Amino acid sequence: MRFFLTAMVITAFTPCMFAQRPPMKPVDVIGVDSCAECHDEMVDSWRSSVHAESFRTLVLSAKAKEMAKKLDIAPSEIPMKASCVRCHFTQEYLASMPQPTEAVSCESCHGEGFDWIDQHYKKSISRSERIERAGELGMIHPGDTFKVTQTCYECHVIDDEQLVNLAGHPAMSEDFEILSWYSGEVAHNYLVQESGRATKRHSETLQPVPQERRRMLYLTGKLQHVAFTLRAIARAKDPPVDREGRFIELPDGNYTYAVQHAVQLRRLELDLKKVLHQVTIPQYTKTIAILRGLNLKTGNGREMELAAMQIGQQAQVFTEKYSGGEFGEIDPLLAELRPRYSEHYAAIVKALEIRKLAESQSSGASDEEAGAEQAGTTDRVEYVDGGDEGSSEIEERMEEATIDGARVGQ
Ligand code: HEC
């Protein structure tokens, strides 16, 4: 790593024009239960991920308490502080107050649901119209590769310098890569398209992600990663070197925020070059040219921001121009990636199984119900738009969910 560091000159930077990821608007969050009405499989799989489990564990962790202390935040206040909530929590409007209800939830990645929920499954319009309308109303649809990849980097590349330098928060998720990190405990591809049906239908088993799609996630992810990392560096104000020009080490043994991100940027540049050995991608070549002409040094914050914006645009152009079918040569690179499971995953799954077993025993579910559960009912997605049988029941339930949730007191 020293090798990279000596080649870099980074000191203090100027303020920036990019907004950080804001917390979600609690009044527009409708909550995981509203998705569970139809997307049971997704909710079950999400429950066993650290994104969900963190709601119970984060605040209790010694590390969180230590960080909060350094930032003058009472540990119990962490789920209310915008500076933590924007990446760690989901708040809903309950009893006329925003309250934390989950950690990283469906809507953290797909957008606050209030405005788009009844458009995104509407059978009376075509699928492309559904996607477009819901998108206009704030849905981050998986079909929008640019946006759906962006959400990961907004949280996994930490863009708050004091959080890192003062409180000892990690500067990034070490070795984050979107395809592998989506392939483990986070994956929830349970939908299948069947011919003759207006909308997709749930399957009980995880569906494979088509290889073209995997290539697009990987390749777009790298460009997003570069853009977000550069943006994070542009935000830095603390000098990364001491008077003798040595990189400053933080009490936790890591380098400062700016240096950690600069090291990451060099790693990503190598990743881009590795890809370019296999395939031709003009947006990659352009990105490397932009990085090469860039001075990561004092007073260059605005220039770096501009470069980050240009690279972000390259990522967008890339998703618009290609479908993934073009890049078969990178498959050996993708084959090396391993699905990412957190250290705690196995324990979470076990705890959930025990909880479920206890629940089914105490509720005394009849054999008939248990049988139906085992056989699995995949028709939940059927009841959409008015007119369908059973839709009024769902509407009623959704009505209730809304009353319990965001809209009370509004
Ligand atoms: C009343 C049933 C229903 C509810 C409630 C519902 N969805 Fe959906 N959702 C569907 C259906 C049906 C589709 C498939 C639409 C299609 O094929 O175009 C879908 C599709 C999606 C997709 C896009 C998948 C794709 O490629 O088509 C996402 C993402 C999604 N839902 C997220 C959510 C989230 C998040 C919530 C909760 C805030 C939610 N949904 C609530 C029925 C529902």
Ligand code: HEC
């Ligand atoms: C920009 C997004 C972002 C913000 C803002 C943020 N975090 Fe984090 N935090 C993360 C991510 C992502 C991780 C997981 C890092 C990893 O993969 O190791 C994390 C991890 C943590 C951990 C576990 C650290 C470890 O070393 O295991 C703690 C504790 C924590 N955050 C507390 C906080 C607190 C307290 C705040 C507010 C003062 C906060 N975070 C603000 C994104 C953020």
Ligand code: HEC
């Ligand atoms: C960490 C971010 C994240 C969270 C949390 C998340 N999703 Fe997703 N979701 C994604 C991504 C990324 C995709 C697209 C995956 C792909 O392209 O293969 C996706 C895909 C989907 C799809 C389409 C699946 C398919 O088979 O095509 C649905 C439906 C969906 N999500 C609903 C939900 C629901 C409901 C929740 C909450 C229980 C949820 N998501 C939580 C990021 C997330």
Ligand code: HEC
């Ligand atoms: C709203 C912020 C946010 C978004 C968006 C988000 N994450 Fe996370 N993610 C976190 C935080 C915070 C943690 C750590 C939670 C903890 O340890 O308590 C985490 C943890 C994870 C983990 C577990 C890693 C480990 O080994 O501990 C994976 C895997 C993951 N995220 C993948 C993704 C992917 C893939 C996406 C995009 C599709 C995504 N995340 C989007 C905030 C986010």
